[in-house]
Amino acid sequence: MKTGMLAADAAYDAVIAGREGDVLTAYEEAYKTSWVYKELKIVRNAKPLLTKFGTMIGGAVGMFDLWVNHLTGGFSFFGTMKHHKTDAASTELASKHKPIAYPKPDGKLSFDKLSSVFISNTNHAEDQPAHLKLLDPSVPINVNLPKYGEPARLYCPAGVYEVLRNEDGSNPRFQINAQNCVHCKTCDIKDPSQNIVWTTPEGAGGPNYPNM
Numbered sequence: 001m002k003t004g005m006l007a008a009d010a011a012y013d014a015v016i017a018g019r020e021g022d023v024l025t026a027y028e029e030a031y032k033t034s035w036v037y038k039e040l041k042i043v044r045n046a047k048p049l050l051t052k053f054g055t056m057i058g059g060a061v062g063m064f065d066l067w068v069n070h071l072t073g074g075f076s077f078f079g080t081m082k083h084h085k086t087d088a089a090s091t092e093l094a095s096k097h098k099p100i101a102y103p104k105p106d107g108k109l110s111f112d113k114l115s116s117v118f119i120s121n122t123n124h125a126e127d128q129p130a131h132l133k134l135l136d137p138s139v140p141i142n143v144n145l146p147k148y149g150e151p152a153r154l155y156c157p158a159g160v161y162e163v164l165r166n167e168d169g170s171n172p173r174f175q176i177n178a179q180n181c182v183h184c185k186t187c188d189i190k191d192p193s194q195n196i197v198w199t200t201p202e203g204a205g206g207p208n209y210p211n212m
C-alpha cells in the first residue's frame, strides 16, 4: 500500500509539473528514502534462507540474519540472496504431492473464502471488460489440470477460479468468477503456464476496506 501511495504521489507531482517522463526516477527516490524500503531491506533474505536451508534451519538462520540486519542498518553475512527461479517455475507436479485435507471452516476462527470476500466489499462494475484473461483458454484443463491439479483453484484467496464437472466427475470446465477478485495478483505471478493476464479493472473496482 505504501509503495502504491508513493507511486501515486510521484505520478501526480510529475503531471502537475509537466514532467511525466520523470515519474519513475521520482518514484524510485521516494521509495528508497521511505520507511518501507528500510523494513523490506532488513527482511530481504528471509524467504531465500527458508528456500535454501528448509523451515527449521532456514527459520533460525533467518532470525539471526534479521537481527544482524536490524542492528547494523542493513548488513547481512549473506549479502542479498537471490531466488533462482520464478514462483511460476517453482510449481511442482501434482504427482509429487498428496492432496491436503483441510478441516472445514468453523465460522468462528476459520472462514470459507466467499465469506471473507464478502467482508472485503469487493465489487466490479458488471458491464466492464473482463480484467482476468487467458492467453489460451484450453491451457487450464488440458495442461494445468493434468500436470499441476490446476493450482489456481487453490491459491486464489477469493475462489475466482473453479474447475466445474458433471455429477459423475466428467467434462471438467474452467470458470473464472472475476467479480470476486481481490487484486492480490497471485494468479499473474504463480500460474505455472503463465497463461493468466491480470489487467487493471475499470473505475476503481475491487476490494474496499472502509475501516483501514
Ligand code: SF4
Pocket (backbone or CB within 6 Å): 132, 155, 156, 157, 158, 159, 160, 180, 181, 182, 183, 184, 185, 186, 187, 188, 198
Ligand atoms: S488477483 Fe488474486 S484474487 Fe484476483 S483472481 Fe488472481 S489470485 Fe484471485
